[in-house]
Amino acid sequence: GTLPNDDGEDRIVAIVKRGTEYYVELFNWIDYAYHETASIGSSNDYKYGMYLDSATEITISEDADGFYASGLSAYEGETIDLVIGNAPHASQVVDSGIVRLDHNGDFGYAGYGYESVGQTMNMPPAMITKRINQFGIRFIDTVGGLVGPSYEEMETIIFRDGVSYYDTELELFSGDQIVDNVGGFDRETYIWFSQNQPLPQTILQIVAWTERYE
Known part of the structure; x- marks a missing residue:
C-alpha cells in the first residue's frame, strides 16, 4: 500500500509478519547517481x-x-x-x-537477509519440445546474482572482469550478460534468476534462443 509523505507524495509501505508480530516497513527512493546525500555523488x-x-x-x-x-x-x-x-x-x-x-x-x-527469486513463463512455443541454447539478460545498476534453468541449477553470474582484483569492490554493472547451454529438451523450459546477497539487481529484459526437437 501507500502512505503520504510530509511533502504530500505517496510512499510505498508493506505489512510484514515475523512470528506473531507485524511490522510496517517503508520503501526508500534510491537514485545511485544523484542521491542528494551521497558522499561522492558517484x-x-x-x-x-x-x-x-x-x-x-x-x-x-x-x-x-x-x-x-x-x-x-x-x-x-x-x-x-x-x-x-x-x-x-x-x-x-x-x-x-x-x-x-x-x-x-x-x-x-x-x-x-533475504533471497529474491524470479522465474519466466514457459518459453514459446508452449507445447513444443525444445531447449534453450543461449539466453541474454539485460541488467541495470546490478552487482551479483544467479541464473539457470531451474532453482536447483542456478549458477553465479560473473560480473568481475579478468583484470580486476578480488579484494576490490565491483562497480555497478549495466549491460548484457550471455549464458550458454541452459538445460535439456523439454516441453516446459524456464529461466530462473535470483539475488541472494544484500546487493542491487535490476533486470530489464530476458531474451532466449531456443532449439526445437523435431
Missing part, C-alpha cells in the same frame, strides 16, 4: 540502497579486539547480515548489542 556509490529487511545504518568502531558495530540491541540473539563498504560481510549473531567485523569500511548497514 554512480558506483550504492551505499544508500539497503538490500536487507529491517535494515539500519551502523557505526563502525575499533577496540583492542578489532572492528565492531554496536547499537544493535533490536536484533539481540539473532543472526543478521551486514554490508561493510560496498561488499557483503559474513553473517553474525548479535551479542549484547554488538557484532564483530572482519574489516573496516567507510559505512555499513545491518539487517535480516
